[in-house]
Amino acid sequence: MYQMKDERLKWQQLKNTRTAFTFQSIAILGLVIYRGAVDGAQAAFADPLWLVFVGTIVLLTYLNMRISVQVEQTETGKPPGPYWVKVVVALGVGLIGALIYLVATPDWTLFLVFLIGAVIFICFLVPFSLIHYWRLKEIHDEDE
Structure with a gap:
């Protein structure tokens, strides 16, 4: 495969990939919404395209989190706060989510x-923990 040496061409290739990825994601979401409108929401969520769409978004978010940690670390340079604060925030969000579901759907069991x-608590705790770990790792790598 040909190795590009021109930075402008590399940047353009990344833009082209981003455009194709955006089109693909919009098309998948459109197909899932169409299936949901025609066959109902249960059929849309059972569609394998829904899993592909959700998996792609999760992967993209994970990869972008890593970049944002590096950018933030170089801009601010301050160490992350205590980890227990992140756990308390994730716990608070989980409790608020549970209370919303308790009020919105009273027929559900406790x-x-x-x-x-x-x-919800786990979904917030995992990214908070990863970002905290990456920030500590960046600081540790700079010290060495």
Whole structure:
């Protein structure tokens, strides 16, 4: 494969890839929405395209988090705050989510409401933990 040496061409290739990825994501989302409108929401969420779309968004978010940690670390240069604050914030968001589900759907059991709150807590704790770890790693690597 040909190795590009011109930075402008590399940048243009990245822009082209981003454009193709955006088009692909919009097309997949459009197909899922169409399927949901025609066959109902359950059919849309059971569609494998939905899993591809969600997996792609999760992967893109994970990759962008890594870049944003490096950019923020170079701009601010200050160390991350204590980890327990992040755990408390994630726990608070999980509790608020559980309370919203408790009020919005009173026919659900407390177990389901607790499960929803736990999932929200984990979904917030994992990115907070990864960012905290990466920031500490950046600081540790700069010290060496």
